[in-house]
Amino acid sequence: MKETKINDAIIGLKQLNEPILGSISFNKPVNQNTVITIKTSNMTIQAPIAQIKLVVFKLDAETFGFIFQNKFFYDKKDFETWNQDTKRLASHELERNF
Structure with missing residues (x-):
């Protein structure tokens, strides 16, 4: 198995009312039983991937990536x-992850 880590993301979980800012990591290959680890400045959460509503992150200098309904999407x-909206939500410009 290979671990994938996204260091700077906005993460929406089904059990939380507000999105959180932090890192997310998971082992590949991904399936419905995959457990994700989310780390913020003050907590660590482990949850099944099905608990993700949305993850938004800067993939590279020209692309935003998204995890939605257990699938990966990107938008150039x-x-x-996206850069303006995430900067407003996160109070900083998201760092590139790859």
Whole structure:
């Protein structure tokens, strides 16, 4: 198994009312039983991947990545819009992850 880690992300979980800012890691290959680990500045959460509503992160200097419904998506076309929106939500510009 290979671990994937996204260091700077906005994470929405089904059990939380508000999104949180932190890192997320999981082992690949991913399936419905995969457990994710989320680390924030003051807590660590382990939960099944099915608990993710949405993860938003900066994939590289021109692309935002998303995890939604256990699938990975990316968007280059709307980079500036996502960059402004995530900067407002996270109070900083998200760091590139890959």
